[in-house]
Amino acid sequence: MNQNKSIITSKDVLILKKLLEDGRASSSSISKEIDLGREIVNYRIKRLIKENLIVKFIPKVNEKALYYQEYIIFLKLNLEDEISKDKFIKENIGNKYLVWTVKSNKGWDLIVRLYAQNVDEFKNKLSEILETFSDVLTNYYTIISSEEIKENEKSVIANKVFDEEYEKKKDYEVIKQGQLIQIDDKDKEIINLLETDARVQYKEIANKLDVSSDTVKYRIDRMKEQGILEGITPVLNFNKLGLFQYAAILRFPYLDKSSSESIKKILNKCDCVVRAIKSLNNDEYFLNLVFDFEIEAEEFEKDIRELGFNIDVFDVFKID
Numbered sequence: 001m002n003q004n005k006s007i008i009t010s011k012d013v014l015i016l017k018k019l020l021e022d023g024r025a026s027s028s029s030i031s032k033e034i035d036l037g038r039e040i041v042n043y044r045i046k047r048l049i050k051e052n053l054i055v056k057f058i059p060k061v062n063e064k065a066l067y068y069q070e071y072i073i074f075l076k077l078n079l080e081d082e083i084s085k086d087k088f089i090k091e092n093i094g095n096k097y098l099v100w101t102v103k104s105n106k107g108w109d110l111i112v113r114l115y116a117q118n119v120d121e122f123k124n125k126l127s128e129i130l131e132t133f134s135d136v137l138t139n140y141y142t143i144i145s146s147e148e149i150k151e152n153e154k155s156v157i158a159n160k161v162f163d164e165e166y167e168k169k170k171d172y173e174v175i176k177q178g179q180l181i182q183i184d185d186k187d188k189e190i191i192n193l194l195e196t197d198a199r200v201q202y203k204e205i206a207n208k209l210d211v212s213s214d215t216v217k218y219r220i221d222r223m224k225e226q227g228i229l230e231g232i233t234p235v236l237n238f239n240k241l242g243l244f245q246y247a248a249i250l251r252f253p254y255l256d257k258s259s260s261e262s263i264k265k266i267l268n269k270c271d272c273v274v275r276a277i278k279s280l281n282n283d284e285y286f287l288n289l290v291f292d293f294e295i296e297a298e299e300f301e302k303d304i305r306e307l308g309f310n311i312d313v314f315d316v317f318k319i320d
Helices: 010-021 027-034 038-050 082-092 119-132 153-162 185-196 202-209 213-226 257-269 295-305
Strands: 054-061 069-077 098-101 110-116 137-151 229-236 244-251 273-279 284-291 313-319
Touching (some): 010 038, 010 153, 027 038, 054 185, 110 119, 110 185, 119 137, 137 257, 153 284, 185 202, 213 229, 244 295, 257 273, 257 284, 284 295, 295 313
Antiparallel strands (some): 054 229, 069 110, 069 137, 098 110, 137 273, 244 284, 244 313, 273 284
16 A cells, blocks of 8 residues: 555546646636636645645657757765655755656656757756755766657556546647757747746746747747647656556667567556656666556566566666
8 A cells, every 4th residue: 555645536636637638727717617616726736736746747848849859867865864855855846857756765866857959958957957956966867868669647647546548639730750840049938937837827937038928828829739839737646646656767788679679569568657768879768657556566677577688777766
């Protein structure tokens, strides 16, 4: 049993469903659809965030449309004990790049996910992150995504939490493979601000960029129509939903084309694999895993090792 599980009601589940459909849905629009007062909806959303069931809201950026690349950065912190680590994480949970927090004696303490269009932009963002955590940082490791193999979070939530089939309706145009969409500096600044908090009010963005709220709304709507922004989604703490969330770094010394395809098929078939990306630099994979029971994490690692591939690194650690 997961002792960290939050108490959520049927109304909370209805709210979560609406937020998964549209992370920027207002309390007013949600209240009309689920027949619950706006103030109550607003209170419940704030409570879900306060209890860390909703970690934060992030934009889903179409990397291929903009030639963006995704970077996963793992941070190891030098803190005296778990109480110090908890305190530090709570103080920095609002950091614009921070996606997940990890409490484990094994593996990494923080996982950061960010987008960048070029090496210089990535270096600038990385420098900012390292400076933020400089007082306690002891080590870091970066995976550069070259291919998204699997993205299955909403389906996992539907089947394991909502107990029903769920399909996300896409209300944006599909970008043709390789087509580059031009955006200007204002659009980039909006994306960066959405990374901090994707539910931030248009007025707040407008004030920071010295433009009107209507301009911000127009630009965000246009990026959605072009497929640049694929939507706004909440990052959920699966542990609070009664599940067990893990991350893994899986690296092979060498995979030929046939073996690489086999690994992709295996990861796609595994129900516990919520998300999988392949690294640009080598035969390395980042995995986001969700299990009904903790013992399944050990079984998953055992099953992968028994496939017969030569594995260089297999680091599996719990996300809390």
